[in-house]
Amino acid sequence: MNQISFAGDWYGTLKAGEAELRLVFHLKQKPDGSYEGTTDSPDQGVMGIPITEVVVQERQITLRVASVQGEFIGTLAKDGKTLKGEWKQSGMRFPLELKKDTPPPAPKRPQEPRPPFPYRTEEVVIVNPKAKVRLAGTLTLPRGTPPFPAVVFLTGSGAQNRNEELFGHKPFLVLADYLTRRGFATLRMDDRGIGGSTGDMSQATTLDWVEDALAAVVYLKTRREIDPRRIGLLGHSEGALVAAIAAAQSREVAFIVMLAGTGVPGDQILFRQAELIARKSGVSDNAIERNRLLQMRVFEILRREPDNEKATKQIAEALVTNLARGTLPEAQRQALEAQARNYTRPWFRTFIELNPAEYLRRVKCPVLALWGANDLQVDPDQNMPAVEKALKAGGNKQITLRKLPGLNHLFQKSETGLPTEYAKIEETFNPDALKIIGDWLQSVTKPATPSRPPSRPPKKRGR
Incomplete structure (x- = not known):
């Protein structure tokens, strides 16, 4: 009788509603x-999550992944x-079938x-000396004669790698x-604690990422290939807020591009986001x-x-009360407690209170702000007017704001804008949106035209 072995690479596709996520489990047998x-x-750009417990009983295996409160x-x-x-x-x-050494086709x-x-x-490393973190990144340098204008990319909420990879898309790449x-x-960088970067993402807030963004600007100023007067920031979603705060704090930021940026406090963002996604998904008014x-x-x-600790306990009780009419299974109760703990993280506490307008009023550099008309995560009708009002209140006249028809939160051409569409759409970033960004950046980063010497009056000819 052959001995059963679970060692190897196991591939599967998790189907949760309309969304599909590829999962891979790498198992090694110890002595x-x-x-x-x-x-x-892979579709979320997250690799190497530790499997915290493996239990084998004859032909059955249990894999527990504590960091995501998951179990197979x-x-x-x-x-x-x-x-x-x-x-x-x-x-x-969710049902899940895994195949050994047989990866599913990539999207x-x-x-x-x-x-x-x-x-x-x-490949470069950016050091944030204040936070004592090292951020791994990729610097691209065009052909031509330096010094070049430079753009630092800033990712959205959650743990992201330098490509802002999710659902098989790599928009920053x-x-x-x-x-x-x-x-x-x-210059694009892995977030703290992701990929090649050090640091603890769980203890960081939006304001910490502002420090990382400014550390990247400082780094680029040391590069002889880069024009220190033409370094700007491009942020997506929460990254757009990071860009705005950084520009408000430092005149070293020459321009910012805000993609799906917020203009109202985080709690208002989350209220509207939940409502829009629920309505588009057919959820009843009572449930909303x-x-x-x-x-x-x-x-x-x-x-x-x-x-x-006290807040976590109270939030967990609220979640249980909202969900249950009777006694909840222990596993589900533990999952709700883990969810409650996420709410008390420094990032969440900071995000719901941050008011972008307080910083946007202090941004004096050129700003390009774009939203997708189908964005259900950062509603353009809620945020575009707020961003415009705050920038104008500060006297900034170098602003361009546009709402792009048919595009979702990731700037893909979309039908509904629901997050469940993201993985299904082959387009990663709409070409028209790319051109708008490229054209605007070229317009604001043109080197100053050398001034001409004053024209001299024509010499008088002698008679």
Whole structure:
């Protein structure tokens, strides 16, 4: 009888509603016969998440991933190459089949650039001395005569790698390639604790990422290939807010591009986001109002209770009360407690209170702000007027704001704008939006035209 072995790379696709996510589990057998491993979520750009516990009972295996409150339980088929089971996370269950050493086909991403590139790329490290973190990044340098204008890319909320990779899309890679071909140097970085970067993402806030952005500007000023007077920031979603705060704090920022940027406090963003996504998904008015009341309760607890342990307990009770009419299973209760703990993280406490207008009023450099008309995460009708009002209140006359028809939060051409569409759309970043960004950047980074000497009057001819 052959000994059962679970060692190897196991691939599967998790189907949660309309969304599909590829998952990979890498398992190694230790000398004592037990297993250890990591898991990847390629479509979210997250790799190497530790599997915290592996339990084997004959042909059944349980894989627990504590950092995402997830668990896979599967049974090995007779072929020894298939695990049939389910993935449990946050109280929900999804069927999941894993195939050994057989990765599913990668989604089509026709815009993703492939080498060789007509420009130079360089792996770099940016140091934020105040926070004692090192940020790994990629610097691209165009062909031509330096010094070049430069753009620093700033990712949105959550743990992101330098390409802002999610659902198989790499929007920052597409943007960097496009802009470098148009003559711009670009710098994109892994977030703290992601990829090659150090630091603890769980303890960082929006204001910490502002420090990282300004550290990148300082770094670029040391490069002889870069024009120190033409270094700007391009941020997506929360990254747009980071760009605005950085520009308000430092005159070293020559320009900013805000993609799906916020103009109202974070709590208002989350209220509107939840409502728009729910309505577009066909959720009833009663359920939408119930969720809004729950959000209000969570925000009220956070503002009233500074102690994280006490706040976590109160929020967990509110979540349980909202969900349950009877007794909840212990696993689901634990998942809600983990969700409550996320609300008390420094980032969330900061985000719901930050008012972008306070910083936008102090931004004096040129600003390009774009939104997709189908954006359900950062509503353009809520945020575009607020951004414009704040910039004008500060006297900034160098502003360009546009709402682009048919584009979603990721600036893809979309039908509904729902996040469940993101992975299904082959387009990574709409070409028209790319051109708008490139044209605007060229218009604001043109080197000053050398002044001509005063014209001399024609010499009088002698008679």
